[in-house]
Amino acid sequence: MRTRRRRGRTATLLPPEEKRADLAGELQWWTTADAVPQQHVRSANGRGAARRGVLLLIVVVLLVAGAAVFDVGGRSYRALVTYFDDYADAQTGPVARAAASVRQFRATREHVAVAPPVHISVPAVSIDSDLERLGREDNGAVAAPSDWDTAGWYRRSAKPGQRGASVILGHVDSTSGPAIFYRLRDLQPGDEIHVTQADGDTATFAVERLERHAKAQFPTTDVYLPTPEPTLRLITCDGTFDREAGSYRDNLVVFATLAP
Numbered sequence: 001m002r003t004r005r006r007r008g009r010t011a012t013l014l015p016p017e018e019k020r021a022d023l024a025g026e027l028q029w030w031t032t033a034d035a036v037p038q039q040h041v042r043s044a045n046g047r048g049a050a051r052r053g054v055l056l057l058i059v060v061v062l063l064v065a066g067a068a069v070f071d072v073g074g075r076s077y078r079a080l081v082t083y084f085d086d087y088a089d090a091q092t093g094p095v096a097r098a099a100a101s102v103r104q105f106r107a108t109r110e111h112v113a114v115a116p117p118v119h120i121s122v123p124a125v126s127i128d129s130d131l132e133r134l135g136r137e138d139n140g141a142v143a144a145p146s147d148w149d150t151a152g153w154y155r156r157s158a159k160p161g162q163r164g165a166s167v168i169l170g171h172v173d174s175t176s177g178p179a180i181f182y183r184l185r186d187l188q189p190g191d192e193i194h195v196t197q198a199d200g201d202t203a204t205f206a207v208e209r210l211e212r213h214a215k216a217q218f219p220t221t222d223v224y225l226p227t228p229e230p231t232l233r234l235i236t237c238d239g240t241f242d243r244e245a246g247s248y249r250d251n252l253v254v255f256a257t258l259a260p
Contacts, residue, residue: 114162114203117153119196125183127151127170131195134169142167148174151181157224160195161203161258164226165233168195172237172248181236185210185252193232193256205232205256212238212250223253230258 132152145152151170158164170181193205239250
C-alpha cells in the first residue's frame with residue numbers, strides 16, 4: 001500500500017478489492033470543500049455547492065455505469081447505489097433535477113437488441129431500396145453506396161430503432177439520370193420513413209427537418225453525435241455541381257425521429 005498527495009490531501013492507493021470496498025467513503029469526500037481548490041469554494045447555498053453536487057452526480061453515474069457494464073457487483077456496488085439514492089433524496093434545485101435525470105440511466109447491456117437494417121421505404125417520395133452496409137474510406141470519410149439506385153447504412157452508426165443516431169446515405173443522381181435519393185429534397189416534416197430490419201421488424205421514423213450545408217461546413221456533430229432516443233439521418237448531395245471536383249458542393253441532411 002502506498003500514498004500520494006492530492007490537492008492538499010493524502011490519498012491512499014489501495015489494491016483493487018480494498019479500493020472497491022472503500023468506494024462509498026471516497027465518494028463522500030467529493031461533497032466536502034477539500035474536493036475543489038479553495039478559491040472556488042462557495043457557501044452551501046451558493047453556486048459552488050450546486051456545482052459540487054452536480055460533479056458528484058457525474059462521478060457517481062460514471063462509476064455506476066462502469067460497474068453495470070462490466071458486471072462489478074457485490075457490497076461495494078450496492079453501497080454506491082445506496083449512497084447515491086440517499087444523497088439525491090436530500091437535494092434541491094439543479095442538483096435534484098440532475099439526480100432525476102441520472103436515475104433514468106440504463107446500462108448498455110439493458111438496451112433492447114435491434115437487428116441490422118436491410119431495407120428503406122419512403123412512400124412520400126417513392127424511395128424503395130435494399131440497404132448496403134457502408135464502412136469508411138482510407139481518408140476516414142464514410143463510403144458512398146456502390147450502386148446509384150441503392151442506399152446504404154453506415155454500419156458504425158446506430159441501428160435504426162436503437163438508441164442513437166442512425167445514418168443512411170444515397171446518391172442524388174448519376175451520369176444517366178436521377179438516383180435513389182433524388183427526391184429526398186421534396187420531403188416534408190411529418191413524412192414517414194420505414195426501415196425494415198433483418199428479423200422482419202420495421203422501425204418507422206417521422207421527418208423532423210431538412211438542412212442544406214456546404215460540404216466544407218458539414219454538421220458532423222449534429223449528424224453523428226449519439227442521441228438518447230432513436231433518430232435517423234438521411235444524407236445525399238445537393239446544390240450546384242462542381243465539374244472540376246466532380247461532385248456537388250453541398251449536402252442535404254434529413255433529420256427524423258422515431259414515430260410514436
